[in-house]
Amino acid sequence: xxxxxxxxxxxxxxxxxxxxxxxxxxxxxxxxxxxxxxxxxxxxxxxxxxxxxxxxxxxxxxxxxxxxxxxxxxxxxxxxxxxxxxxxxxxxxxxxxxxxxxxxxxxxxxxxx
Amino acid sequence: xxxxxxxxxxxxxxxxxxxxxxxxxxxxxxxxxxxxxxxxxxxxxxxxxxxxxxxxxxxxxxxxxxxxxxxxxxxxxxxxxxxxxxxxxxxxxxxxxxxxxxxxxxxxxxxxxxxxxxxxxxxxxxxxxxxxxxxxxxxxxxxxxxxxxxxxxxxxxxxxxxxxxxxxxxxxxxxx
Numbered sequence: 629x630x631x632x633x634x635x636x637x638x639x640x641x642x643x644x645x646x647x648x649x650x651x652x653x654x655x656x657x658x659x660x661x662x663x664x665x666x667x668x669x670x671x672x673x674x675x676x677x678x679x680x681x682x683x684x685x686x687x688x689x690x691x692x693x694x695x696x697x698x699x700x701x702x703x704x705x706x707x708x709x710x711x712x713x714x715x716x717x718x719x720x721x722x723x724x725x726x727x728x729x730x731x732x733x734x735x736x737x738x739x740x741x
Numbered sequence: 742x743x744x745x746x747x748x749x750x751x752x753x754x755x756x757x758x759x760x761x762x763x764x765x766x767x768x769x770x771x772x773x774x775x776x777x778x779x780x781x782x783x784x785x786x787x788x789x790x791x792x793x794x795x796x797x798x799x800x801x802x803x804x805x806x807x808x809x810x811x812x813x814x815x816x817x818x819x820x821x822x823x824x825x826x827x828x829x830x831x832x833x834x835x836x837x838x839x840x841x842x843x844x845x846x847x848x849x850x851x852x853x854x855x856x857x858x859x860x861x862x863x864x865x866x867x868x869x870x871x872x873x874x875x876x877x878x879x880x881x882x883x884x885x886x887x888x889x890x891x892x893x894x895x896x897x898x899x900x901x902x903x904x905x906x907x908x909x910x911x912x913x914x915x916x917x
Contacts, residue, residue, distance in 0.1 A: 657774045675800045676808050679770050684815035686766065695769070700750045701776055702769040 631671055640673065640681050642723050645708065645716035648691060653707040656682065682706060690715050743783040745776055753779075753793070761806035764813075771800065771808070834880045841869055 636643075647659055654662070660673045685691045690712035696703045708716060730736070745753075753775055754768070762768045775796055782792045801807055845866055 655773065656770045657777045660774075675771070675774055676802070676811070679767055679774075679808055680811035680815050682770065683764065683767055683812040684818075687816045693766070698773075699744070700747050701772050703773045704766065704769055 629670060633674075633677070636671060636673075637677070639723060640677055641685065642716075642719040643671075643673070644678070644681060644685065645690065645712060646720050648706060648708045649713060649716040653694070653705040655703050655705050659706075685712070742780050745780060745783075745789070749779075749789050749793075750776065756797070757805070760804065762809050764809055767809060767812055775800075831880065831884050835884075838873055838877045838880055842873065 643663060644659060647662055648654060651662070656675070656678055660675070660678060663671050663673050682691070686693060686706070689709055691706045692709050692712075694705050694707070696705065750772070753772055757768050757771055762771060775793075778796045778799075779789065779792050782796065783789065797805070
């Protein structure tokens with residue numbers, strides 16, 4: 629089962645921040661592949677959602693970028709800034725609390741993925 | 742992996758630009774991602790044009806520009822907002838620029854040019870009209886330029902109306 633876009637939309641920043649917290653630096657394609665791999669294809673981040681989010685995180689100063697030239701094209705690597713590291717912890721903690729609350733609210737029992 | 746040639750990369754860059762992707766960082770990201778996908782598919786066989794034509798629609802729902810719209814929208818959510826929508830901005834801008842002209846002609850029409858008795862009134866009006874031409878042209882250019890072609894707005898217009906960030910904010914959805 630692939631989760632709906634609506635369900636994922638509010639969690640995308642958290643996912644990206646957490647991935648960047650766990651990996652020193654990543655580029656866009658790498659992020660999409662890592663998410664697919666970790667979730668066994670259940671979560672597939674679209675390019676249409678990922679890149680605007682990365683742009684927004686950069687504008688907010690939560691990530692920093694460095695570029696690498698591969699022939700004529702540029703690869704942008706993202707890594708967390710100091711503020712980004714703090715925000716990543718806050719967002720993960722907020723989401724964990726939210727999941728816990730939803731579990732209670734919907735009377736769900738946690739299952740393995 | 743079959744690396745793309747410089748010409749093929751140039752083709753993708755030009756296509757992204759033609760589809761309204763103006764943010765350089767976003768364009769770099771998309772270019773890299775598209776190149777990876779195209780190179781992977783070329784490895785399995787096929788020609789560049791055909792593979793590219795199948796890859797690019799996977800990036801959007803209606804048109805590619807929606808990625809840039811989304812990026813600009815997310816960016817606009819932070820910090821202070823301009824409280825006017827694009828529509829209201831132009832209503833006020835046109836009113837501000839055209840009001841002195843309309844006021845003068847109304848005076849002339851209804852009261853038979855009473856300003857003629859004021860010293861230097863005609864000189865002042867003449868200068869006001871002359872100085873009004875550039876702002877008026879600028880507002881007209883901005884008004885007629887679609888949001889997606891923002892970079893085509895003349896540099897002078899951006900200076901006059903408050904630099905590029907203001908124009909970017911104006912291209913966002915209405916806040917009021």
